[in-house]
Amino acid sequence: MTLLDTSTTTPSVQRMASPRRVTAILAMTGMAVSIMQTLVIPILPSLPKILHTHPANSTWVLTVTLLVGAVFTPISGRLGDMFGKRRILLISVSTMVIGSVFCALSNSLAPMLIGRGLQGMSLGSIALGISLMRDTLPRERLASAVALMSATLGIGGAVGLPLSAMVAEKLSWHYLFWGSTVIGVIAMIGIARSIPESTIKTGGRFDFVGAAGLSIVLVSLLFGLSKSTDWGWGDPKQLALFAVAAIVFVAWSRYELRSKAPLINIRTSIRRVVLFTNLTSILIGFAMYTLNLVMTQLLQAPDGTGLGFGQSMIVAGLCSAPMGIAMMLVSPLAARIIVRFGPRFALRLGSLVIACGFIYAAFFLEHVWEALIVAAATGVGIAIAYAAMPTIIMRSVPTTETAAANSVNTLSRSLGTSLAAAVHGAIIAVAFASSAAHPEIMHHHSFTAFDLCFLLGAISCVLAIVVASFIPKDRKDTQPLVLDLDVLADLEGVAGIEMDRDLLDTHHDRRASVLIREARPRSVVRRRPAARPRSHARRR
Structure with a gap:
């Protein structure tokens, strides 16, 4: 029988873990991982020359990170649930550091691909960080912390793009990866010194x-x-x-x-609330990457073609910064919206705000300064939506599956970004080819390929609102936890045992989790008397 690992960190260590410090370190870790995704975008045109390879081969520098990240995100989540989220988080960040060193020292394609693949293995860190927050932070701080951690997926990309552009233009491209190495080492030190290990582990065998x-x-x-x-x-x-x-x-x-110990619990994933949340995540991921990819291409496209604004790489990168700044500033507000109106309302509200930004970009965007407004408005919507999704997931899955479930949700967003890259990339490529062949025609088109991409982003947000409407409503008295019996029912060998709530020896504290200390069959344990010790009187 597989039972929960009830080994706990000593009380003194738990008290030493400052909630603010835990939130700051985990958010910085998420930023470091998300910055890594956009690190090579400014040097993409120069990669064939830098790596002495064919342009078609240089695209693997982006593709390999995407593929490896998609594969290892659910794997790292499952390993975190089994053996400890902090431990697997440290391993994930260490792969980013090793990969950054590989890339910094490389001058050819093969070591660069190895390094980028190792960096991709760290993409599950954000989901692990969110799950650690649930297990270690006080309940009153959980909503704002999760909102910030979830938003780092967009904040890092938006802030990292202009920084990468400036470093690549003013210094050697090698400094991009040395900087990533330093940030990763700092994150590892912070995790090792200040983040307590989660007390909720399932153990068992890996699938x-x-x-x-x-x-x-x-x-x-x-x-x-x-x-x-x-x-x-x-x-x-x-x-x-x-x-x-x-x-x-x-x-x-x-x-x-x-399978008795599956990598992903299919029964949990097809629950109505989890399924529709992940479907919404795909659509929101599509929308987020629409802004990152299309707006940058629009600003840099030569104005002589009638398609773009002809701005430099640095200006294009700076125009994406308002999205990251808006996400960082709005995260606390997103947490309050979730607490006041529920995560389902917040998810639909965020999708609506993003859709409004894209509709403006599709039909009214004519100046560079308007791109800043669109980026900021879209960042507000993404911050609200990204904060709502992991909150819904954590309220709907067993405590022992939070890392795996959050990893699947993160994977869903990655699927949306991959779909956006494919669709928008094809549309823009055709547009540039047509512009080169028939420049006189393109100048007379008022609705360009970029406008079409923005409109598709708006449509994806409208679909997200529709899909999110199928997520069951929250009850105001719903705790952001699953009942202990539901946790035990999903464990190998426990599902067939008849359990009673009074037979569960549980320990409650002010953290946003319930620690299951001991679970015994009805036939073995006698019922406890009605009177309980004072230490067990306060129960949620």
Whole structure:
């Protein structure tokens, strides 16, 4: 029988963990990981020359990070639930540091790809950080901390893009990766010194077959999407990859349903609240990457083609900064909205704000300063929506599955960004090709390819509002936790035991989690008397 690992950190260590320090360190870790994703965007045009390779090969510098990150995000979440979230978080950040060193020392394609792949292994750190917050922070601080941690996925990319552009233009590109190394080391020191280990662990065996099956599904799907611009939509090779992903996914799902210790709990994932939240996450991820990719391309596109504003790389990067700043400032407000009106309302509100920003960009954007307003407005919406999604997930899954469930939610956002990159990349590529072939036609078009991309982003947000409407409403008295019996029911070997709430020896403290100390069958343990010790009187 697999029971919860009830080994706990000593009380003195728990008291020493300052909530503000925990939040700051985990948020900085999330920023470091998300900055890494946009680190190479400013040097993409120069990569073939830097790495002495063909331009088609240099695109793997981005693709390999995407693929490895998608594969390892759910794996790291499951390992965190099994063996400790802090431990796996340290390992994840260490892979980013090692990968950054590889990239900083590389001058050819092979070591750069190794380094970028190692960096991709750290993308699950944000989901692990959110789960650690649930297990270690006081309940009154949890909402704002989760909102900030979730927003770092967008904040890091928005803030890191202009910084990377300035470093790449003024200094050697190697400094980009040395800077990433330093930030990663600082994050590791902070985690090791100030973050307590989660007391909730499931133990058990790792599902290697499930991990291999999910890896095949994700690599086939994402690689097919990433090659849509080169191969074209409907290419036989792309269709073959999609077919492999679909077939393996069906077989993988059947295997996971029968597994006693699955990598991803399918039954939990198809619950109405979790399923529709993850579907909404795909659409919001599509919208977020629409701004990052399309706005940057629009600002840098030559104005002589009638498509863009002809701005420099640094200016284009700076125009994305308002999104990150807005997300950072709005995160506390997002937490208050969630507490006051519920996460479902916040998710739909955030989607509506993003849609309004994209509609303005599609039909009214004519000046560079307006791009700043669009970026800021979109950042406000993303901050609210990103804060709501992990909150819904954590209120809906067993305590022992928070890291894995948050990792799947993060993966859902990554699927949305991958789809956005494929769709918008194809649209913009066709637009530039048409502009080069028929420049006199493009000048007379009032609705450009970039406007179409913004409109697609708005449509994805409208769809997100519709999908989020199917998420069940929160009751105001609902605790952000699942009942202890629900936790035990999902553990290997415990589901068949008849349990009674009075037979659960639980320990409650002011943290936002319930620590299950001992669970025994009804036939073994006698009921406790009605009177309880004073230390157990306060129960949630």
